[in-house]
Amino acid sequence: SVHIAGTKGKGSVAAMTESVIRSTGHVTGLFTSPHLHDLRERIQVNGEMISKKSFAKLLNDLQLEIESTANITYYEIMTILAMEYFARQNVDIAILEVGLGGRLDATNVVTPKVCAITTISYDHMDLLGNTIAEIATEKAGIIKPNVPIVSGPQLDSALTVLSQYASALNAPFIETTKEWRWEQIASDLSGQTFSIWRIGQKQIKVRHRIPLLGKHQIENVTVVMSIIEQLSQQGWNIPQSAISQGLKQVNWPARCEIFQTKPPILIDSSHNRASVLQLTKVLDDLFPQQKRVLVFGSMSDKDITGMFTELLPYCSHTVLSSTGMPRSMKPDELETISADYNCYTTLASNTESALDAAEKLAGNEGMIVVTGSITIAASIRLLITRKHPYSTLHSSKQSYEK
Structure with a gap:
């Protein structure tokens, strides 16, 4: 799995990562929240949300376990359903978006191939803390021993917390701002085109297009690129053509x-x-x-x-x-x-x-x-x-x- 937390952009990063990996021919699972129009949107395999029939069967099959679990929450039930559905569908990899925080989130039961934390800002302060450092501490709860952790652009106070947690757990720490540079080429109502390259390798620019608006989405792409790079280093075959196609075809509505x-x-x-x-x-x-x-x-x-x-x-x-x-x-x-x-x-x-x-x-x-x-x-x-x-x-x- 790939486990993604953060305040801003974690859903977009999850959607783009799933789209890229699906473009390689792998069977993908995607779990996100909240949903837009139908709660089944939260559970997708190969870009298709779970059918009503499959959803009803899952609930029926797991009813006894759910009802016998004291104080179980709606979100925890959805997480259980997603995990079970992905297992039954034999997905090759699941992309899991954290619902809230990280440390205590229901998704934080996996040992992923890669973790990622997108930009941290102020939200849910009643639950996560009143400072960026406190919020970052909750997000850092998804970092696992020896599992690479990709960080999007962060304020210094957040970066300090994340790097300290990664160091303590011997988790390779990848800062996208130290890995990538990009420039927007064109933007219109249907999306934007940009070039991206590794720092120090501007001669090897790669051009991409995404149907998502805003320069912040290009910053989100740098997180996706680092996730894909970490998976590639672990043996996943994700060619440049799949990256380009996956980014171009991502579907993530109600974001500008x-x-x-x-x-x-x-x-x-x-x-x-x-x-x-x-x-x-x-x-x-x-x-x-x-x-x-x-x-x-x-x-x-x-x-x-x-x-x-x-x-x-x-x-x-x-x-x-x-x-x-x-x-x-x-x-x-x-x-x-x-x-x-x-x-x-x-x-x-x-x-x-x-x-x-x-x-x-x-x-x-x-x-x-x-x-x-x-x-x-x-x-x-x-x-x-x-x-x-x-x-x-x-x-x-x-x-x-x-």
């Missing part, structure tokens, strides 16, 4: 995903300040002069103020909404926080009315940006795909009917 509707809509599942900052960079690059109407909904335990600081000064109007989940912050509560910013607001009791309001406010000249949580992104995305079924630039490969 653009719908070419009128007005255009960008959906992103950012839910902390650092991720929202990356989103604003994408908007500045691709839509520098366009009037922005924001549709925002978030969970009550998130850094709303931090996200608003990055978003509201650059939006002409904000539609505040909720998906109605128990942890969702109510629109009027969001409005109270937004009062500190010079931005017009509209309250919408549900996502359907939020989208309608945003479309009217954006008109023909503006665009709509949807963010704040994966639940608001998923809800609005479902509305758009039903209303404009051919508007997305990246067709989802999943079938939800099986």
